[in-house]
Amino acid sequence: MKELPPEKGIRNFSVIETTLEKIREKIREIYDPKKVHYIGVDAYDDGNKMEIRYWFLKKESNVVLLVKAPFDYGEKVPSISDIVKPAFVQEWEIADLFGINIEGRVENFFLTPESPRAPLRRGDKLGK
Amino acid sequence: MSIFALSRVKSPWILHYDTGGCNGCDIEILAVLTPRYDVERFGMINRGNPKQADVFLVTGPVTKRCRERLINLYLQVPEPKVVVAVGSCACDGGVFRNMYNVENGVDKVIPVDVYVPGCAARPHQIIDGVVKALEILSKKTKENIELPEYIKERFPSLNDRRKVLEEMRKR
Amino acid sequence: MASESKNKTREIQIKEKVYTTIPFGSQHVALPEPIKFIFDTENEIVKEIKFDIAYVHRGIEKALTTMFDFRKAPYVVGRVCGICSAAHTIPCAVVMERAIGIDREIPDRAKAIRMIALEINRLQSHFLINGHLAEVCGYENVFMHIWRDREMIMDLADMLFGNRVQYDVVCVGGVNRDIPKDKERVLLDKLNEIEKSVEFMEKIFTKDRTLVSRLKGLGVVSKEMALEYGIVGPMARASGVKTDCRVEDDWGLYKDLGFEMVTMEEGDSLARCLVRVRECYESIRIIREAIKSTEEGEISIKVTANPKYEAVCRNEAPRGELFYYVKGTGGIMPDRVRIRTPTLANIPILPEVMKDVSYNDIPPLLMSFDPCIACTGR
Structure with a gap:
């Protein structure tokens, strides 16, 4: 779980790849409100597997940091909103848009009962 | 023209609702009320209260969550009323057409009298559209209301439709 | 007997904490955009807040990956929000340029015009929100004054970019149109007038007794709280956090x-209001410098490849840090395109x-946050 620094021309941010079990530990390790600014939560679906992604900014070196963990469809994803306080809003949003089972999610936070379920998902479509 | 109809055209009050547009048109509607364009010379005031409104300005492509609220507001505005769709996305969906959470325009949900295109609609266009709407308002009465399509869907029997019409005339 | 039973019910009510629920929105005269709050209040003091920010969710992130190609993407995301287009x-x-790998070849003139567009955008947004703040404080006179002066900025945008709200001047690979010499002169003249009206605004927001006593000490966000919740933009700068993406990211010529960063303690x-007013001076200075520093010339390069890398970009919108991620x-x-808008970062601290806070202080407090719901919903 080494931090991969930015590569010129390929990506301009560093990456830490981890697993779903260790993601909370890892974030607790790196997150410090005075030195690291929390940017946001994102998810990614390539058709076979999903990924949860947390974006941070290291204030001293001004480098954007991505912490990501792959998981299978339907797997329960831990929430980090007790470590990073403002994370809950975007976690609920991502949970709605991708149909991810994140701890403490609120149903229909961004979508409406009439809108299509999990619109940003590629594989393993949910009903309707 | 009855004295009520005359006074209605001289001081139409505006209700404004954003159904999920980009804010550009909403800000232009606010700009219409300020000194440069000064829509108050037509006797118009922006009122937040649907029960006092005559002109219903709608912006945005109507997201799924706003749909019910829009219908609710439309029913609360007393008859006769005019609906003005402001902006390209309110007219037919514009750039948001066929996105998954969008209804493609205001006229898919409630009947529209005047369309004001433009992204974003300029204040001059908005004033022009509202003045055109006033002409339509002066011809409307409580008697010649037609039920919109979505209400017909909701109330299939003729008896129920008649009741709804009477209810609307009372307002 | 009767009074006794009355006392008893009152006691029960106090024990169970019966709150009065006040809905605010989604349609309200103080709100130009649909957002809904449900306040549970006790004697007009707000105790619990629920919010619904998704009235404007349209699905732009998905449309960028299924409906529009990457050359059209800048024009589509301009419609995410009309105030910060x-x-x-x-x-x-x-x-997109970074994902193609051409971001270092963009000509300086194009960067300067992008900066001018951004700063004009920021000026009109700050004028807008300060005027609106005065209106919800009940000071309609100031609202009308500020919005009258705002029309000068709208005229400038109309003259330079051909539209009042959606500029659509930026494209992948540069900008679409140059600013000719005669328009530069008009721009510099107008900026002097705008500077005067910023001075007027600063005078009102520092000296006027009504506004100052209404806004002072309302909704204090301490520096620790600001860091803990990761808030961005003028809100963070008003709490003494030194953050501004204009110097942190290097797409422009700001360095x-x-x-000069404007911060208050x-x-x-x-x-928050004064930070916005003082940023206007800085914006005006940047526009002047950007015009002086570059000459008319090449404004765009030819884009031949498609985006194939991963990239991020952080930009300082009028409301704070705006984050874009793209995977080509x-x-x-x-x-995948991810848009993290500034209001999405500022919402968690709101409750x-x-x-x-007393219920009648909620509208000015909310307006000083400067929420942009169209951004939040996307």
Whole structure:
């Protein structure tokens, strides 16, 4: 779980790849409100597997940091909103848009009962 | 023209609702009320209260969550009323057409009298559209209301439709 | 007997904490955009807040990967929000350039015009929100004055870019149109007038007794709280956090032109307001410098490849940090576009600050946050 620094021309941010079990530990390790600014939560679906992604900014070196963990469809994803306080809003949003089972999610936070379920998902479509 | 109809055209009050547009048109509607364009010379005031409104300005492509609220507001505005769709996305969906959470325009949900295109609609266009709407308002009465399509869907029997019409005339 | 039973019911009510529920929105005269709050109040003191911010969710992130190719993307994301349209188009164009690998070849003149578009955008947004804040405080006179002066900025935008709200001047690979010499002169003349009206605004928000006593000490956000909740933009700067993406990201010429960050320590509504007013001076200075530093010339480069790398871009919108991520695959449509808007970062602190505030202070407090719901919903 080494931090991969930015590569010129390929990506301009560093990456830490981890697993779903260790993601909370890892974030607790790196997150410090005075030195690291929390940017946001994102998810990614390539058709076979999903990924949860947390974006941070290291204030001293001004480098954007991505912490990501792959998981299978339907797997329960831990929430980090007790470590990073403002994370809950975007976690609920991502949970709605991708149909991810994140701890403490609120149903229909961004979508409406009439809108299509999990619109940003590629594989393993949910009903309707 | 009855004295009520005359006074209605001289001081139409505006209700404004954003159904999920980009804010550009909403800000232009606010700009219409300020000194440069000064829509108050037509006797118009922006009122937040649907029960006092005559002109219903709608912006945005109507997201799924706003749909019910829009219908609710439309029913609360007393008859006769005019609906003005402001902006390209309110007219037919514009750039948001066929996105998954969008209804493609205001006229898919409630009947529209005047369309004001433009992204974003300029204040001059908005004033022009509202003045055109006033002409339509002066011809409307409580008697010649037609039920919109979505209400017909909701109330299939003729008896129920008649009741709804009477209810609307009372307002 | 009767009074006794009355007392008893009152006691029960106090024990069970019966709150009065007040809905605010989604349609309200103080709100130009649909947002809904449900306040549970006790004697007009707000105790619990629920919010619904998704009235404007349209699905733009998905449309960028399925409906529009990457050249059209800047124009589509301009429609995410009409108030900060230029602030959205610029990072989208930059992030696409980075994903193609041509971001270092963009001509300086194009960068300067992008900066001018962004700063004009920021000026009108700050005028807008300060005027609106005065209106919800009940000071309609100031609202009318500020919005009258705002029309000068709208005229400038109309003259330079051909539209009042959606500039659409930025494209992938540069900008669409140059600013000719005669228009530059008009721009510099108008900026002097705008500077005068900023001075007027600063005078009102520092000296006027009504506004100052209404806004001072309202909704204080301490520096620790600001850091803990990761808030961005003028809100963070009003609490003494030194953060501004204009110097942190390098898509523009801000570092070359010199940039002074406006910060205050108080963290209350008045400080947020004053940070916005003082940023206007800085914006005006940047526009002047950007015009002087570059000459008319090449404004765009030819884009031949499709985006194939991963890239991020952070831009300072009028409301704070705007974050774009794109993952290209080599096709004409990117694989994933993520837009993190400033209001999405500022929303989590809202219930915390609104707690134990009197209900009649909620509108000015909310407006000093400057929420942009169209951004939040996307």
